[in-house]
Amino acid sequence: MSARSEQALVAHGLSKRFKTGRTFIEVLKNVDFDARHGDLTMVMGPSGSGKSTLVAALSGLLRPDTGEVQALGQDLWSLRPGKIDKFRLEHCGFIFQGFNLFAALTALQQVEIILKYQGLSKGQARERAVQALTEVGLESRMNMRPAALSGGEKQRVAIARALAKNPRLLFADEPTSALDGENGQIVIKLLQRAAKEHGAAVICVTHDPRLEAYADRVIHIEDGRILDDRRTARSAETIAAQTQPELAGA
Ligand SMILES: Nc1ncnc2c1ncn2[C@@H]1O[C@H](COP(=O)(O)OP(=O)(O)OP(=O)(O)O)[C@@H](O)[C@H]1O
Ligand SMILES: [Mg+2]
Numbered sequence: 156m157s158a159r160s161e162q163a164l165v166a167h168g169l170s171k172r173f174k175t176g177r178t179f180i181e182v183l184k185n186v187d188f189d190a191r192h193g194d195l196t197m198v199m200g201p202s203g204s205g206k207s208t209l210v211a212a213l214s215g216l217l218r219p220d221t222g223e224v225q226a227l228g229q230d231l232w233s234l235r236p237g238k239i240d241k242f243r244l245e246h247c248g249f250i251f252q253g254f255n256l257f258a259a260l261t262a263l264q265q266v267e268i269i270l271k272y273q274g275l276s277k278g279q280a281r282e283r284a285v286q287a288l289t290e291v292g293l294e295s296r297m298n299m300r301p302a303a304l305s306g307g308e309k310q311r312v313a314i315a316r317a318l319a320k321n322p323r324l325l326f327a328d329e330p331t332s333a334l335d336g337e338n339g340q341i342v343i344k345l346l347q348r349a350a351k352e353h354g355a356a357v358i359c360v361t362h363d364p365r366l367e368a369y370a371d372r373v374i375h376i377e378d379g380r381i382l383d384d385r386r387t388a389r390s391a392e393t394i395a396a397q398t399q400p401e402l403a404g405a
Contacts, residue, residue, distance in 0.1 A: 195369060204378055213226070227324070261298045290318070307333045
């Protein structure tokens with residue numbers, strides 16, 4: 156089996172409920188999920204259907220009430236909290252719905268700081284951060300702090316920060332929600348490249364139908380359950396290109 160089709164994430168029986176006042180709401184209802192290296196997997200569904208909660212449970216951010224997550228072969232939720240943090244730092248990239256930028260840091264520093272935590276030298280961190288910010292079109296905004304950036308620019312800083320790590324698992328929650336068509340397209344192509352060139356498993360939550368054309372797999376979630384899970388025509392092309400290079404003109 157090629158490295159590209161290896162399972163990156165396998166989750167079984169995930170459930171999560173939240174208490175609101177006196178009642179509980181069940182946000183994830185016995186969800187099974189998997190994602191492969193080299194795939195751009197898209198998760199779609201109405202607001203409130205549990206998408207962000209699912210991503211949080213898959214990525215070590217929010218402990219599910221039941222179920223287990225095998226991430227890169229490790230039983231994520233059986234690890235001690237410190238080990239889960241370390242796993243996220245080493246292997247996961249995140250693009251959050253609310254961007255989660257540090258108010259006091261410039262765009263360049265936001266990206267650099269994560270790379271330094273990962274153990275890169277100052278010089279390497281600077282070089283990679285500049286490259287990642289340039290790729291998202293922010294070369295002229297590198298020394299600005301979040302307060303001076305537009306919504307779309309903040310979103311692109313968050314994307315640069317996640318991509319610069321070159322993570323094995325990349326979680327993106329509405330990564331194009333604040334972007335115009337052109338920048339949205341740049342970003343989705345970068346996510347696709349993370350999957351195709353670096354073999355990351357990219358899990359992307361979105362409402363944006365334009366992104367569907369770039370996905371290998373589309374999963375629909377509604378009311379805490381997976382309703383539909385299909386591989387796209389693009390994915391069939393990719394598989395053909397991998398197994399029969401002559402058909403893809405390679
Ligand atoms: N910490 C919490 N406490 C109580 N309820 C919560 C909590 N987090 C999420 N919920 C509820 O769980 C449901 C699912 O939330 P979630 O954020 O996963 O939805 P979503 O599919 O990502 O929606 P959106 O598309 O609007 O981002 C919502 O009804 C939300 O109000
Ligand atoms: Mg959400």
